[in-house]
Amino acid sequence: MYRVESSSIREHERRIALRDDNDKTFTIRLHRFALVGKGDAIAIDPEHPRNVFTVSKENPEDLIRVSPAFSDENEARLGARRYKLQFSEILSREDNEDLLYLEQFHYKSLGVDLDVEDRKLSSAGGRRAVLLMHLIDGRSRTPAGYIELQMPLLMVKPRHELFSAGFEHPERPIAWTDWDQNAMRKYVNAIVRIARVVVHPEYRGLGVSRTLIETAKRFATERWQVGGVRPLFMEISAEMLNYIDFVSRAGFVLAGKTEGNLTRIVKDLVSMTKGYEVTSGIMSLQKKYLTHLERYCAETGKDFAAVLKRLEDVTRADDPMSALSPSEWLHLRQVLRFPIPYYIAGLDEPTRGFLKQHVKCGTTPKSKRFSPGNVSISISGLKAVSNYEIPRTNNVRLILNCFGIQATHLNNRVVGPLDIRASSGNIIFIAGASGTGKSVLLRALDPQQWEQTGSLVIEAKSRSRYSASWLRPLPEDIPIFDLFAERHSAAMALSALSNVGLSEAFAFIKPFNLLSRGQRYRAMLADLLLRNDPVWLIDEFCADLDPMSARIVAHNVRKHVSRTGRIAFIAAANHGHFIDALNPTQIIRLRLGGEATAMTFRDYCDEFQTIAS
Numbered sequence: 001m002y003r004v005e006s007s008s009i010r011e012h013e014r015r016i017a018l019r020d021d022n023d024k025t026f027t028i029r030l031h032r033f034a035l036v037g038k039g040d041a042i043a044i045d046p047e048h049p050r051n052v053f054t055v056s057k058e059n060p061e062d063l064i065r066v067s068p069a070f071s072d073e074n075e076a077r078l079g080a081r082r083y084k085l086q087f088s089e090i091l092s093r094e095d096n097e098d099l100l101y102l103e104q105f106h107y108k109s110l111g112v113d114l115d116v117e118d119r120k121l122s123s124a125g126g127r128r129a130v131l132l133m134h135l136i137d138g139r140s141r142t143p144a145g146y147i148e149l150q151m152p153l154l155m156v157k158p159r160h161e162l163f164s165a166g167f168e169h170p171e172r173p174i175a176w177t178d179w180d181q182n183a184m185r186k187y188v189n190a191i192v193r194i195a196r197v198v199v200h201p202e203y204r205g206l207g208v209s210r211t212l213i214e215t216a217k218r219f220a221t222e223r224w225q226v227g228g229v230r231p232l233f234m235e236i237s238a239e240m241l242n243y244i245d246f247v248s249r250a251g252f253v254l255a256g257k258t259e260g261n262l263t264r265i266v267k268d269l270v271s272m273t274k275g276y277e278v279t280s281g282i283m284s285l286q287k288k289y290l291t292h293l294e295r296y297c298a299e300t301g302k303d304f305a306a307v308l309k310r311l312e313d314v315t316r317a318d319d320p321m322s323a324l325s326p327s328e329w330l331h332l333r334q335v336l337r338f339p340i341p342y343y344i345a346g347l348d349e350p351t352r353g354f355l356k357q358h359v360k361c362g363t364t365p366k367s368k369r370f371s372p373g374n375v376s377i378s379i380s381g382l383k384a385v386s387n388y389e390i391p392r393t394n395n396v397r398l399i400l401n402c403f404g405i406q407a408t409h410l411n412n413r414v415v416g417p418l419d420i421r422a423s424s425g426n427i428i429f430i431a432g433a434s435g436t437g438k439s440v441l442l443r444a445l446d447p448q449q450w451e452q453t454g455s456l457v458i459e460a461k462s463r464s465r466y467s468a469s470w471l472r473p474l475p476e477d478i479p480i481f482d483l484f485a486e487r488h489s490a491a492m493a494l495s496a497l498s499n500v501g502l503s504e505a506f507a508f509i510k511p512f513n514l515l516s517r518g519q520r521y522r523a524m525l526a527d528l529l530l531r532n533d534p535v536w537l538i539d540e541f542c543a544d545l546d547p548m549s550a551r552i553v554a555h556n557v558r559k560h561v562s563r564t565g566r567i568a569f570i571a572a573a574n575h576g577h578f579i580d581a582l583n584p585t586q587i588i589r590l591r592l593g594g595e596a597t598a599m600t601f602r603d604y605c606d607e608f609q610t611i612a613s
């Protein structure tokens with residue numbers, strides 16, 4: 001057995017200096033985030049020195065593997081396609097670069113991103129573990145996300161309240177009757193915290209954050225240790241969990257909200273200015289807040305006492321966030337910490353049982369969901385005829401003469417006659433080459449167009465009444481998140497935007513006219529998801545999107561239509577890359593001249609493959 005004397009990181013490697021029983025020292029190299037700290041007992045397999053373990057403090061027979069590093073595989077499914085997901089610790093220079101690349105997609109709101117001071121202060125060595133996720137698509141291997149584990153903070157209110165119930169592990173020497181300072185210091189290492197969950201924006205909406213969290217749970221159970229103690233609980237708290245619950249499907253339960261600092265920030269700042277000891281919280285963090293406020297006063301010429309008074313009023317308001325003016329928010333948000341949801345999971349049976357018995361909250365209350373009830377459509381003999389008077393310009397006459405056309409009117413059938421029946425939760429996909437009448441059929445399905453006269457005449461023998469809606473442009477100058485959150489709620493806005501694969505914070509805060517075409521399309525789709533219309537008419541489906549985004553959007557639209565019981569008529573000329581993810585109930589295939597064939601998706605696939613082969 002060896003003791004760890006010291007460790008240092010160089011790029012993707014960690015060098016560990018070990019001392020043996022005869023006081024001899026030597027160095028081994030491990031991967032960058034190898035969970036080894038000063039003072040740890042280490043065992044190395046003499047026959048296979050690559051096998052490195054730390055030794056459990058509770059049971060010397062229990063060896064906790066460090067090397068070879070952790071790796072795992074899983075898959076993500078989109079329609080008929082499966083993508084392999086590979087998880088690993090940081091093993092190479094490329095992995096390190098992938099991590100740096102992915103770090104740019106982390107927003108503070110996605111995880112509790114502690115300040116550097118916090119990291120240093122969160123007990124011995126601030127241990128971290130990072131699991132990278134790569135997505136394999138054919139021959140390409142792309143960095144798709146990562147999850148970071150850290151040591152927990154000592155004091156977290158909801159955990160404190162929960163653990164006050166007392167706990168006794170049936171097999172391990174971990175038990176407390178009261179979660180007091182003593183128990184806290186002794187057993188805090190039995191908790192591991194998810195500090196970040198980062199998914200590349202292109203792969204959001206694919207449901208991979210759950211897979212990341214489940215993998216992290218396996219990793220923590222097999223490999224995490226601090227001071228030779230394996231964890232029993234895993235926790236996460238994040239602002240985003242207020243709006244999107246991405247953890248309960250991975251076995252986490254909501255145990256309450258963190259305290260934030262609203263109730264004590266002013267008191268602490270006053271104490272600091274008077275040179276008193278601050279009673280709670282992390283000292284250097286308070287110093288940072290004080291420096292920040294002093295700078296704010298210097299820059300704006302405001303009086304410090306007046307700013308403190310204003311801060312006091314704000315923190316006492318019913319909704320402190322809205323009480324701040326935009327400029328105050330810009331400066332003071334760095335000083336104020338709002339309560340955020342705290343979720344916890346058990347890593348073995350006894351701890352899961354404990355949480356089942358003692359957790360009161362459970363999950364985030366579900367936000368209001370759209371539910372149109374039952375809707376059905378029945379149309380027989382639907383027909384669209386183009387009726388167009390031919391102008392007699394010289395050039396048109398040239399064409400008429402060349403092609404021997406005698407008519408004065410173009411009176412041709414574009415689509416139909418066609419019978420259409422559809423009920424709640426179904427997608428009817430309209431396929432066909434360019435110019436075969438896909439858009440015209442969608443128009444013919446819109447009851448608002450039935451009465452209109454013009455160059456397109458829509459007729460039917462009989463049709464049921466319903467109301468239908470289209471994608472429509474959004475106001476040009478309002479950040480799209482503002483628009484959706486004001487009309488609905490922040491939670492619903494975030495959920496709709498992530499359903500359409502638009503999960504980039506920078507896109508949320510831009511107005512419609514600054515978005516790319518594909519982003520605009522997805523924003524309009526999110527708008528449709530949020531509106532209350534029972535029947536959708538969607539043209540040029542995902543035409544501006546890359547194949548992967550189109551598949552994610554198709555997959556989520558399918559889920560949404562089934563869940564909310566809408567009917568969606570969706571048209572696209574190019575659909576080979578997403579049609580299986582959309583999984584339509586029926587396909588109407590159009591041919592030039594008005595011919596329309598309705599078939600099941602399965603029959604269409606068979607025919608499609610025959611054509612393709």
Ligand SMILES: Nc1ncnc2c1ncn2[C@@H]1O[C@H](COP(=O)(O)OP(=O)(O)OP(=O)(O)O)[C@@H](O)[C@H]1O
Pocket residue numbers: 386387388414432433434435436437438439440441455456573
């Ligand atoms: N308002 C209209 N009046 C008369 N004819 C029309 C009208 N709108 C479309 N058409 C005609 O109907 C035919 C089908 O057009 P439509 O736009 O439905 O094709 P599409 O299948 O959606 O093609 P694409 O994939 O290229 O978008 C075309 O010949 C077009 O000129």
